Amino acid sequence: MPISKCPQKSEHLWKKWDQKAQKNGLRHQVYAVNGDHYVGEWMDNMKHGKGTQVWKKKGAIYEGDWKFGKRDGYGTLSLPDPETGKYRRVYSGWWKADKKSGYGIQFFGPKEYYEGEWCGNQRCGWGRMYYKNGDIYEGQWWNNQPNGEGMLRLKNGNRYEGYWERGMKNGSGRFFHLDHGQLFEGFWVDDVAKCGTMIDFGRDEAPEPTQFPIPKIELLDSDGVLEEALATFEKTEEEGD
Numbered sequence: 001m002p003i004s005k006c007p008q009k010s011e012h013l014w015k016k017w018d019q020k021a022q023k024n025g026l027r028h029q030v031y032a033v034n035g036d037h038y039v040g041e042w043m044d045n046m047k048h049g050k051g052t053q054v055w056k057k058k059g060a061i062y063e064g065d066w067k068f069g070k071r072d073g074y075g076t077l078s079l080p081d082p083e084t085g086k087y088r089r090v091y092s093g094w095w096k097a098d099k100k101s102g103y104g105i106q107f108f109g110p111k112e113y114y115e116g117e118w119c120g121n122q123r124c125g126w127g128r129m130y131y132k133n134g135d136i137y138e139g140q141w142w143n144n145q146p147n148g149e150g151m152l153r154l155k156n157g158n159r160y161e162g163y164w165e166r167g168m169k170n171g172s173g174r175f176f177h178l179d180h181g182q183l184f185e186g187f188w189v190d191d192v193a194k195c196g197t198m199i200d201f202g203r204d205e206a207p208e209p210t211q212f213p214i215p216k217i218e219l220l221d222s223d224g225v226l227e228e229a230l231a232t233f234e235k236t237e238e239e240g241d
Helices: 015-020 223-240
Strands: 025-031 037-043 044-052 061-067 070-080 087-096 099-110 112-119 122-130 137-143 145-153 159-165 168-177 180-187 192-200
Touching: 061 087
Parallel strands: none
Antiparallel strands: 025 037, 037 044, 044 061, 061 070, 070 087, 087 099, 099 112, 112 122, 122 137, 137 145, 145 159, 159 168, 168 180, 180 192
């Protein structure tokens, strides 16, 4: 009696093609439909590990860590300089879920950059900002603006130490006019000093001191003023009884 064997079921070709198309581990350049391309590590068809992404439209390049298809970890973002054609670093630091989060340095121009903490692509926490006009702010940030306690040091050496809100001086603070040898201590509202006192501070070392020093306010007869105040208080107590 002849013995018949059942033929083995062959796997569909599309399954083999799909397995080969799955991206896992290190891959060479993988191009997207819009021309973007990526070189680096993959896991389950997602960028995961170390890799470099190039965006065709803006020419931006990101080199660093990826996690499940998003920039996550440490990495550097660069953009082409329209004048020189060479790439210039825009941001170096930490990322989370495709956004700048943690410590990093952002370059806004040749002489303007920020170094400090980020949260959700916003300057948030402690940081130091170097402005292109030579001013330097160091302190707390919130929603991309100085907010909290901080110090602004101007290019000429003068500085403000105190509180900020929405990027402006708000609250108590001190402004050192080192060029004139004076110190103002008071209260600010939206960058405007509302009240306070001005005294001479390092007048002898100041490069441009004022013509006349600020006179000190002193009581000529402090004992007499105290006696008068006590007498007034005792009189008020007696009338109240």
